[in-house]
Amino acid sequence: MITAFLLRSLDRKIVIGIALLIALAILVPALNLLTAPTSALHIPTYIMSLFGKYLTYALLALALDLVWGFCGILSLGHGAFFALGGYAMGMYLMRQIGARGSYGNPILPDFMVFLNYKELPWFWYGFDHFWVAAIMVLLGPGLLAFVFGWFAFRSRVNGVYLSIITQAMTYALLLAFFRNDMGFGGNNGLTDFKDILGFNIQADGTRAVLFAATAIILAFCLMLASAIVRSKYGKVLIGVRDAESRVRFLGFRVENMKLFTFVVSAMMAGIAGALYVPQVGIINPGEFAPANSIEVVIWTAVGGRATLVGPIIGAILVNGGKTIFTGLFPEVWLFALGLLFVAVTLFLPKGIVGTFTQFWKTRREYRDEGVKEKAREQGIAEAAKSTEPQAAE
């Protein structure tokens, strides 16, 4: 039944996206592990990890698209959920170091020995088991999103007010995680990881598996998101985005619907963070910075809001551009990013995928027009009006 639910509502773009991701999940690790380093087809490990990082960003952007594109909640705090997921994974990886740290303490991570902790803080208990960490990756961000959303949606905080308080939320967490006595490594965060599930985290094989896992999880989340937005529930959700009061007057519990979507999205962001940490090798409070969360919004906007595939493309494009630009001309990157923000909002409000879809749709309609000669005059105007998704505000 669940499979049916997931499969029922796939459209062509989603199917192509999922197929591409699965192909990536097989091809890239294969090219990394099976070809000789001298071969032209060989993908070096660092490139693979870099793309693995982009895919985790893509998952984060997908999570944001779910709430922003389909629910009208512009969250400027999704970086917080990402970072919380990352910290949960980081705590597991810290516990895996065991006695191999520079202080050689079998229980306490290095930074705790350094800060004179006598025993493990209570919230670190259980993180030596992978399943506990895995649950916390979902539970941490999910719980925060639930509590936050419960208060926010119930009192009908919406629009820019919601954006601003989500930003305040991630800012507060940023300040909190910078504190040494929070027990999360303070300024330096968590790093120097050795093993994941008993495998060396630096090894090519582990990296390949992590990459494949990221691609497959991303494909799955894409499928899940697509199933959510194309279900009946998703149709109402779009109604909430475009005319919240009307949906409320029709008798739907708008705040519960928003809350559900927000929590699902936060969990996805948490998973993205958890996949990010082992591939990048560090998690620090900088991930909570409000600027990071806003950058996620621009990935989504570049790719195309409310398209699900778009944010994935946007995240990969923008971050690929960032890697290239900051390498070649570091001065120019912020100019480029800033201009991107302005240009996308002014000239490309639907993003790449949205504009592309629009273009094909108009062409198809134009072609159909030749066939249906009679409905020529009214046809275009009305069709364009009714099919075009309305802007949220």
Place this chain on the structure above:
Amino acid sequence: MYRALQIVLIALSLGLSALATGLRAQEDIHPLVDALGVGSFPQREAAIKALVASGNPKVGQILKQLSDGQLFVAEDGGPVLMSTGEDDPPVFLDPLTGETVADIDPDTMGKIRINNALRGLLGAISSQMTLLSPDRGARLTAAQGLLGNADPENLELLDTALAQEKDSEVKATMEAARAVIMLKTNASLAEKTAAIDTIAARGNRDALTILSTALQTAPDELKPVILRDMGAINRSLAVWDVAQNVSYGISLGSVLLLAAIGLAITFGVMGVINMAHGEMVMLGAYTTYVVQNAVRAYLPNLADYSLVLSVPAAFLFTGLVGLVIERSVIRFLYGRPLETLLATWGISLILQQAIRSVFGPTNREVSNPSWMSGAFEIGGLTLTWNRLWIVVFSLAVFFALLMLLKRSAFGLQMRAVTQNRRMASSMGIRTAWVDAFTFALGSGVAGMAGVALSQIDNVSPNLGQSYIIDSFMVVVFGGVGNLWGTLVGAFSLGILNKFLEPYAGAVLGKILVLVLIILFIQKRPRGLFALKGRAVEA
């Protein structure tokens, strides 16, 4: 006892300096100075004391040179010479007359060294000598030094000084120092009780420390007196603490007000989320820096007032930048607040990088003018001038804006557009024009905030980012579209923050404030002073 006697001698000789110097000035103290150069440390101590006993007015100068390590002597003895060590090759002077002594081989000269014991002796002598100095400031410092480091051996000297002292503040400090010394001697109970009262009358934290040290060694009869006085001091200190916290809070609140007030205009009046607002503040701070350098270069005698010139300069410059931004980007995005947010964020990145490219990533130095530096005390309160000026400035800006909004034609049009854009437009108000100038006004005010913030914060490309979230919190907390709300919001958040700080620490206090605001917005989504009417539900 010998040392006490010595000090009395010093005191007498210095106190009766008019006569003494008249007689002794003729006396050549060169042999005494030269004696500093030879022998072991104890002999040097004796030489210092002999020098002091001579009562020559140049003694202070010689001893200062000695403790600064400026006195030299040839390895095989001979006259002690002075060199500041600033010249290369070193120039040697006669320490008393200041005449250059020619033909000295620097390699043969060695510095006259002093050890810690001698350094302590020199310090004590200098504080004793300054206790009688004609300069009021020097006497006060010396008396405060004695208060912190009371030594019963200084009692006679202090009494001499007290007998001559005219200035009431110096006298009070000296009396307190005397009281502290009294507690350490074996004076009578009555005298000690009087001493305790003298100390307690100072009523500050130092007095409390002195009393609590005294409590440990005091005889049992005195303990209740000390405890009673300590309690009284503690109570008055608690009151002053609250006042001090309020003053810190007002100071922080004025900074928040300045940063938020421009935002209150763009966000509150126009509904535009300007994420580049912080960068407008930053541009204002950099304008201050540029104006300061220009004034230093072209009008050096006005250097102290460059800050005053910066205010209109920053207002005009950032206002112009705001106008350009509104005309080129924001006007296409009205009615799409979330997109405006993203576009202005992009603008903020561009502005930051532009400033970083032009001025570099490091902090720029903006100096405090003389009339803004320093501090003064009211009772137990310490207020710094720059903080006070910023409070005054923020209130001035606030009321000027309020007048502009309420009393000018432009303000009237602005309020009309805020309340009902369509109706205003149909009444013939050019709403696009009003929008552009409102945005320019908001940006210009942010620029003026930058002038003030350049005085208390680092002028760096990241200056704006640290204020943007706080400013939004103030505006959202105070209520959109109402300047009074911004005022109340800024000061209540500032004071709340400073009251939480002592209990929770600075960072946790800030987090708590953020959490409280988030909770508050749940309760009142439109802020403290919400606009009433049908415009609310968008």
